[in-house]
Amino acid sequence: MGFVVGVDLGGTATKLALFDKTGKVLNIGQVETRTADGGEHILADISSEVRSLLTREGIALQQLQGIGVGVPGPVMDGRTVIRCINLGWGQTDVASFLEQELGCECRIGNDANVAALGEAWKGASRGTHSSVMITLGTGVGGGVIINDKIIAGFRGGGGEVGHFPIHPGAEGRLCGCGNAHCLEAFASANGVAASYLSATGQHLSCREVFDAAKSGEGKALAVVDEMQHLLGRALAYLASALDPEVFVVGGGVSKAGHFLVEGIQKYYDKYVFPPIKGAKILLAELGNEAGVYGAAKLALGD
Ligand SMILES: [Zn+2]
Secondary structure, eight states: OOEEEEEEEOSSEEEEEEEETTSOEEEEEEEEOOOHHHHTTHHHHHHHHHHHHHHHTTOOGGGEEEEEEEESSOEETTTEESOBGGGTBSSEEHHHHHHHHHSSEEEEEEHHHHHHHHHHHHSTTTTOSOEEEEEESSSEEEEEEETTEEOOOTTSOTTOGGGOBOOOOSSOOOOTTSOSSBTHHHHSHHHHHHHHHHHHSOOOOHHHHHHHHHTTOHHHHHHHHHHHHHHHHHHHHHHHHHOOSEEEEESGGGGGTHHHHHHHHHHHHHHSOGGGTTOEEEEOSSGGGHHHHHHHHHHHOO
């Protein structure tokens, strides 16, 4: 006993890492996520890569304490994916399949929630018991950790902060979810690029907008300021509901660094309910590894 595998199941590739119980990574693996045939090969591929990881480290299957999996979709009861359009899955009992294949306990979670757990275990929010992570990538995801546990919600939608209907403008902007005022449509990488395009008529990537803002270009600064404003307000709403110790900002857009989080912190401090002021907004530390760390923590339990 004492070994766990963390799995980060992504739309094109699945990453795995074998951990000892102290959280040390012993070996890593990766398999292609085969989404053909309704995604029916995905779990068998994971199972065989887990066996191969153990073999490479000379560890018997009986010594595997558990397996944790982060999946790109809503999860019920830590076991079942409700649906996963990217993988071709309808409702899928991931935990039962892997438990049967590998003979150990399996826990699963939504990937953004699992990343938040990873940061809380070994990353930026380590040492805290309550934190909220917001992930700024092509979309906006999030994860809420309270008393060291993921808040997954009744319908598996806990932590979906990207769909806060936060934009005050009457015009709105269509989000992938079908609504029109979501944070994601304005604060994701695509959202920032779209804001710059509508302000200037020019196509720049999110990264180029940040680079221009850092060098003082007025229109880019205004676009970034508006994004930070929305994020600061969103985090202030979350603080009123949850009062976490810290916030963590991750995802590809967070490569913009302190320039990004300082602006969010400024607006957060402006809007947050004064008696609970004080939460710091930190940059994520684990990058793309947050998923396997969080999944391993799920498998380890308390
Ligand atoms: Zn939305």
